[in-house]
């Protein structure tokens with residue numbers, strides 16, 4: 406048995422932050438336990454190569470339950486299974502979201518989680534390397550290097566021009582408090598290479614003698630003494646004891662899974678799955694929200710897109726200078742728009758990809774093409790993560806409930822119309838030809854709705870399954886302590902009480918920065 410002050414489960418986006426911040430105090434012993442291995446593969450560093458990590462040992466390779474709103478399809482759901490977690494496999498878009506998202510968190514969990522409460526933690530995490538308005542928006546001395554894209558594709562300028570012609574506001578900086586308009590995407594990259602939370606936080610801390618980084622170790626369950634969590638047990642049977650706390654940072658799937666396997670969840674559901682109940686917390690696994698995305702993809706008659714960009718010359722350019730198309734994170738520019746003009750804030754995002762991004766990029770495209778992904782930022786539909794067995798080796802049932810609320814499909818269709826209008830703009834004239842499957846081209850609303858149901862995919866942003874709140878029904882309290890037991894917190898994307906109008910990596914890092922401070926305060930009290 407090994408003994409620490411804190412045991413952090415999962416070295417993902419949040420876990421790397423916590424391991425590094427908590428071990429800053431040399432008097433505190435910290436272990437971080439990660440099921441995946443080290444982040445060695447070169448595709449992790451090469452931004453445009455991230456889809457090559459899908460369905461490898463670096464991916465949990467989940468599938469959803471049949472989605473009735475999507476014609477009964479089961480969706481592929483990648484999650485990072487490696488040091489850095491999803492931050493080692495994601496698309497590197499650093500997009501904080503909108504003030505209203507965090508003010509809603511403030512309503513759920515107290516003012517400290519409102520926009521003004523959390524904004525300093527973004528800055529603490531960030532090291533902006535660009536110029537311009539970014540200097541006033543971002544932090545400049547944090548661990549997470551954030552940059553403008555190095556070498557945007559020529560067709561990306563056409564997207565920006567088309568947005569301009571449509572009368573959208575041009576944002577000098579995307580991460581202003583109320584983003585409403587279009588911009589290039591800020592990315593977590595350093596000199597053109599991915600910069601994960603493992604790079605920014607964990608590796609600089611790895612030499613500390615009070616930090617134990619254990620990879621290839623999957624946690625099976627929590628260990629208890631009475632009502633207090635005392636540690637974790639790995640699949641190999643190793644017990645890691647925590648004198649102060651265990652912190653679950655296993656992500657929006659892994660954290661509720663481990664809570665339920667340890668007897669914390671909906672009592673009826675736990676009994677059905679054969680797990681003895683320790684603490685009744687019916688919301689564990691519930692309120693799952695994700696961003697659903699539908700792709701509007703058209704052929705490009707000019708050979709200028711990312712198709713076939715992995716030539717030897719481009720690999721050399723990337724390796725020698727950190728330049729060229731392989732530095733592309735694929736989602737090079739975005740526009741925040743509204744499905745109906747009366748809305749107070751944008752509810753849709755249009756992501757521009759200078760390539761045919763179809764089927765998660767798993768099959769390399771044979772032709773040149775460009776994509777506008779239409780993302781539903783504020784889904785009304787919600788779903789659930791639940792047990793499919795009583796062992797950690799059995800993946801949980803993931804049912805995101807996509808498009809179970811009719812308003813969601815209507816709004817996605819409205820977004821596709823806006824994407825079609827942009828692609829029809831004169832700026833795109835040299836770069837666009839006919840539609841590429843599964844996008845059917847301009848068809849009536851009914852046929853378009855069918856196409857969306859038949860092809861929409863996750864944008865990989867699940868949250869909410871261990872939601873924090875001031876109400877007794879929430880899974881964690883506003884200090885992220887799990888209700889019903891002692892000595893346990895959850896700190897990752899699962900605690901978000903609502904999904905952001907942005908992407909989920911930056912908010913997860915900010916949550917973890919804030920949590921590290923809460924944990925230190927509580928240790929002193």
Ligand SMILES: Cc1cc2nc3c(=O)[nH]c(=O)nc-3n(C[C@H](O)[C@H](O)[C@H](O)COP(=O)(O)OP(=O)(O)OC[C@H]3O[C@@H](n4cnc5c(N)ncnc54)[C@H](O)[C@@H]3O)c2cc1C
Pocket residue numbers: 414415416417418419420438439440441483484485486487488489490491492494495496497498499500622623624625654655656657659660663797864865866867897898899908909910911913
């Ligand atoms: C393909 C993809 C693209 C994305 N693109 C973007 C993007 O461009 N911008 C953006 O903002 N967000 C993006 N996201 C989402 C974003 O990366 C995640 O929201 C964020 O990283 C979640 O952080 P987390 O700490 O909650 O979980 P994770 O980063 O998933 O970390 C959880 C960690 O826990 C480990 N773990 C799980 N269970 C166990 C266990 N039982 N024992 C031990 N370890 C365990 C996992 O292996 C993992 O390392 C993307 C995600 C994916 C998958």
